[in-house]
Amino acid sequence: MTDNESRRIVIFDTTLRDGEQSPGASMNLIEKMEVAQALVDLGVDVMEAGFPIASPGDFEAVREIAKNVRGSIVCGLARCREADIDRVWEAVRHAEQARIHVFLATSAIHREHKLKMDKEQIIQRAVQGVQRAAGYCSDIEFSPEDAARTESDFLCRVVEAAIGAGATTVNIPDTVGYATPTHMNRVIQTLRNRVPNIDKAVISVHCHNDLGMAVANSLAAVEAGAGQIECTINGLGERAGNCSLEEVVMALRTRNDYYHADTRIDTHRLVPTSRLVANITGIQVQRNKAIVGRNAFAHEAGIHQDGMLKERTTYEIMRPEDVGFAKTDLVLGKHSGRAALADRAKTLGYHLSDEQLATVFEEFKVLADKKKEVYDGDIAALVEQQMHAVAERWALKSYEVTSGSDRSPQVKLTLQFGDEQFSTESACGDGPIDAIFLAIEKLTGYSVACKDFNVHSVTVGKDAQGEVLVQVEHEGQLYRGRGVSTDSVEASAKAFLNAINRIAAVSNGDKH
Numbered sequence: 001m002t003d004n005e006s007r008r009i010v011i012f013d014t015t016l017r018d019g020e021q022s023p024g025a026s027m028n029l030i031e032k033m034e035v036a037q038a039l040v041d042l043g044v045d046v047m048e049a050g051f052p053i054a055s056p057g058d059f060e061a062v063r064e065i066a067k068n069v070r071g072s073i074v075c076g077l078a079r080c081r082e083a084d085i086d087r088v089w090e091a092v093r094h095a096e097q098a099r100i101h102v103f104l105a106t107s108a109i110h111r112e113h114k115l116k117m118d119k120e121q122i123i124q125r126a127v128q129g130v131q132r133a134a135g136y137c138s139d140i141e142f143s144p145e146d147a148a149r150t151e152s153d154f155l156c157r158v159v160e161a162a163i164g165a166g167a168t169t170v171n172i173p174d175t176v177g178y179a180t181p182t183h184m185n186r187v188i189q190t191l192r193n194r195v196p197n198i199d200k201a202v203i204s205v206h207c208h209n210d211l212g213m214a215v216a217n218s219l220a221a222v223e224a225g226a227g228q229i230e231c232t233i234n235g236l237g238e239r240a241g242n243c244s245l246e247e248v249v250m251a252l253r254t255r256n257d258y259y260h261a262d263t264r265i266d267t268h269r270l271v272p273t274s275r276l277v278a279n280i281t282g283i284q285v286q287r288n289k290a291i292v293g294r295n296a297f298a299h300e301a302g303i304h305q306d307g308m309l310k311e312r313t314t315y316e317i318m319r320p321e322d323v324g325f326a327k328t329d330l331v332l333g334k335h336s337g338r339a340a341l342a343d344r345a346k347t348l349g350y351h352l353s354d355e356q357l358a359t360v361f362e363e364f365k366v367l368a369d370k371k372k373e374v375y376d377g378d379i380a381a382l383v384e385q386q387m388h389a390v391a392e393r394w395a396l397k398s399y400e401v402t403s404g405s406d407r408s409p410q411v412k413l414t415l416q417f418g419d420e421q422f423s424t425e426s427a428c429g430d431g432p433i434d435a436i437f438l439a440i441e442k443l444t445g446y447s448v449a450c451k452d453f454n455v456h457s458v459t460v461g462k463d464a465q466g467e468v469l470v471q472v473e474h475e476g477q478l479y480r481g482r483g484v485s486t487d488s489v490e491a492s493a494k495a496f497l498n499a500i501n502r503i504a505a506v507s508n509g510d511k512h
């Protein structure tokens with residue numbers, strides 16, 4: 001498919017750092033480990049695992065990923081400060097291959113307002129930071145933050161100094177998503193033409209999507225000679241997000257005739273990885289999202305369908321199976337065995353321990369009894385419920401709710417907490433779901449504000465499972481919860497309890 005003169009572009013994934021900074025996308029340690037493993041399977045060259053100095057949780061996540069993940073370079077982010085850099089090294093030192101990424105803002109607006117440093121001080125600080133990092137390991141990335149808005153003479157000087165000090169990758173961030181493709185192309189060309197030691201480092205780009213041009217800008221940089229792209233799964237990231245990994249990778253693959261560049265990404269893993277990250281973060285992918293959206297390959301318009309039937313390449317530039325959409329949605333039923341389930345879960349991109357598989361299989365049996373045909377979406381929902389299970393302090397035992405248009409809903413709820421059961425009966429709320437939420441708050445002792453509530457079906461048909469995603473706020477922090485059931489009220493109760501259990505896990509509070 002790709003010609004042998006293709007340049008290999010390094011894929012630097014920052015889902016776990018920049019992506020995790022998107023509001024509501026924070027992940028716990030188990031979730032980060034799961035994403036890290038999926039990124040290795042996908043074939044990313046480098047993963048930025050976090051910003052270790054930011055918090056003890058960030059530090060621990062980067063360290064655990066460095067210790068356990070094999071097959072990709074593990075990178076940690078640091079400001080140009082000794083304490084930051086030392087902390088990154090402490091976290092990444094156990095990695096098979098470690099990278100330290102130091103950044104310092106260089107644009108006039110950042111120099112004057114944020115750092116209050118002049119140009120010479122900036123260069124000095126950058127050199128000191130890179131040198132300190134280079135004392136620890138040989139793989140050093142330097143980013144002049146807000147590079148796309150930095151005066152080009154000064155940018156050239158900073159980049160030259162950073163490479164001189166030992167940076168092996170220089171990353172050009174468009175921090176605020178201000179660049180255009182032609183602009184980005186020129187910035188990279190200028191660096192290549194004017195920085196005398198530029199050949200000693202890989203040029204990288206980190207584009208934000210505020211004007212919807214992150215992927216286009218990254219490709220324009222590649223055209224100008226950049227050798228690394230920083231990106232995230234589903235384009236996750238602050239504000240409008242980052243360059244989307246799946247889009248930029250498929251653009252290089254599909255238009256190899258033009259770019260003569262490619263990556264080592266296993267594109268068959270794109271859809272499973274996208275789904276995993278969407279489910280873990282609770283940030284769903286829009287239907288018409290390129291490459292991984294549910295409609296990305298749905299040729300429904302009659303005229304297109306006709307063309308497709310005659311010759312698929314009339315309207316299709318990529319094949320759905322190339323990006324990991326299952327060719328057939330194989331259906332399992334109640335006679336399917338554990339091996340068939342395990343095999344399906346693997347194809348869908350999940351790593352299950354024997355213990356997890358045993359639990360998922362039990363739930364699969366229950367579901368298969370309720371519902372004749374079990375689809376991939378159902379299996380994914382069951383597996384994910386299992387994988388992201390937080391310690392289930394509170395579990396739903398039973399509920400009963402009656403409601404009507406002219407009276408308050410009546411709710412009877414029993415929760416299990418350890419060996420004990422707690423029940424409540426009340427008439428309250430604006431509807432059956434609200435009533436259950438209020439009853440759960442009353443029994444668990446946690447009071448929260450519901451910020452987001454989303455219900456959708458994971459597969460098709462009247463007996464399809466409903467998946468509910470909630471986001472609640474407790475003491476200024478956001479928590480997600482997820483529940484799946486063929487009964488949408490039950491799914492809502494499970495999702496709400498899941499969020500409460502997350503709060504309980506963090507606060508270690510057994511409020512009973």
Ligand SMILES: [Zn+2]
Pocket residue numbers: 018175206208237242
């Ligand atoms: Zn960023």
